[in-house]
Amino acid sequence: MSADLSHVDTWLFDLDNTLYPLESEFMGLIEVKMTDFVERITGLPREEARLLQKKYYTEHGTTLAGLMMNHGLEPKAFLDEVHDVSMDRLVPDPELREAIARLPGRRIIFTNGSVGHAERVLAHLNLRDLFSEVFAIETADYVPKPSLSTFDRISKLHAIDPPMTAFFEDSEKNLVPAARMGMTTILVGPHAKDSTSEHVHFRTNDLPGFLTSARLQGSSS
Structure with missing residues (x-):
């Protein structure tokens, strides 16, 4: 059955491994x-070093947050360096573009990546013009999802009404505060179907198909 999203007028999308497939690596x-x-x-x-990196990600939400807390790191140099990678593995998806374009209301990127990284990826995927705002790690004062304070920040900054908002993420833990606030949550990716979390309302490994089949405001399908 298609998802009933006819109550949604604000669409939050994570970026990495959500707007492009995990399989791209x-x-x-x-x-x-x-x-x-x-x-x-x-x-x-x-x-x-790799194990420490993963430890910081698990404990702090991002490797960057762990480095800032434990090593006094200034974030800009880190963000600039780690995001300086080739875009060759990312392929624009016309079906995804069409599916996002039909969504009524506001569309906002909500990422733990940097503003520059989000802008580069969205431009490469030919999606940038479909989103009115990018809420990135700098906007969050470097406090990453799933911190509730960051969800509060984006909600206040963009006057988000959680019961009328859908949030698409590849990370189950990042959907927990969204669900508790009253947002509709959609887990995206190849492992989504295995999730049994009560905080995940819908699961899909086919984001274009999910969006295309969903019931939206003003639609009968």
Whole structure:
């Protein structure tokens, strides 16, 4: 059955591994750069640096947040370096563009990545003009999802009414505060079907198909 999203007038989309497939392995390029960075500033052997990177991601929401808290890192150099990767693995999807374009109301990017990274990826995917705003890690004062304070920040900044908002994410934990606030949550990606979280309302590994089949405001299908 198609999803009933006829109550939604604000559409929040995560960026990485949500608006392009996990299978592209694009984020793998960024993770290698993160390990390079952690290895260099800590002096740890590479495998230990990689484990620390993952530990910070798990405990703090992003590797960057862990580096800022534990190493006093200034974020700009990190963000500029790790996001400086080739876009070759990302392929524009005309079906996704058409599906997003038909969504009524506002469309906003909500990412733990940087503004520059979001702008580059959206432009490469030919999606930038479909989104009115980009709420990135700088906008969140470097406090990443799933922090409730960051959800409060985006909600106040853009006057978001949670019961009329849908949030699309590849990370189950990032959907928890959204669901608790009253948003409709959609887990995206190849592992979505395996989720049993009460905070996930819909699951899909076919975002264009999901959006195209959904019931929207003003539509009968």
